[in-house]
Amino acid sequence: MTNPLTESNLVWSDVIYAIEGTPKAVRHWMQKEQVRVGVADANGPRRTYSLADAATLAIVRNLVDYGVPVAMAGDIAHQFVGASLLLNYKNTPPEVLCQSLRNRVLLVWRDGDNWQHRTDLAHDMGKTPAPVYLAIDVGSVVGRAIDRALLCSRNPDEVDGIAKLTHTLARLTKETIHAMDESEQRADALRDRSGQAGDLDHG
Structure with missing residues (x-):
């Protein structure tokens, strides 16, 4: 069995619905290779997507909405999803895997020309990283995107x-x-x- 979050069984409309985004914006990100998600379909030109892709795009959309450049938002989202979503676990329901993000907050702040990020527990946040920073409840963001993707695909x-x-x-x-x-x-x-x-x- 594979990890249910990495199975590429979603189509374009599923992920757009999942992240509550606009097709034009997401297509632009992908054409510019600012965010790399999906795999080419062996039977045609279209791409298929996974729940992990939906989670990545949901985080990107939220970061971009608050001013983080798309390419940087893509890097942050890929790093977070790869490190936090238990993608090596097999035969485990997506809802269970998402519990690993419960009460987790993604902190993002500007450091000169660069952007930094770290993940804290919502009830035990460490030292404030900067005078101004963005805090995203990733459990809610990712959980909602996955729920919507599953609803759309089913x-x-x-x-x-x-x-x-x-x-x-x-x-x-x-x-x-x-x-x-x-x-x-x-x-x-x-x-x-x-x-x-x-x-x-x-x-």
């Missing part, structure tokens, strides 16, 4: 339905906000005209 139709519903809600929300803005603009225009008319009456 229930693609359900996830597709959720994605379509989310898209519809986002569109309706955008349209509602736009309508409210237009309504406020019309109300402002009416008040302005009323004010101008009042000024003329008093004149």
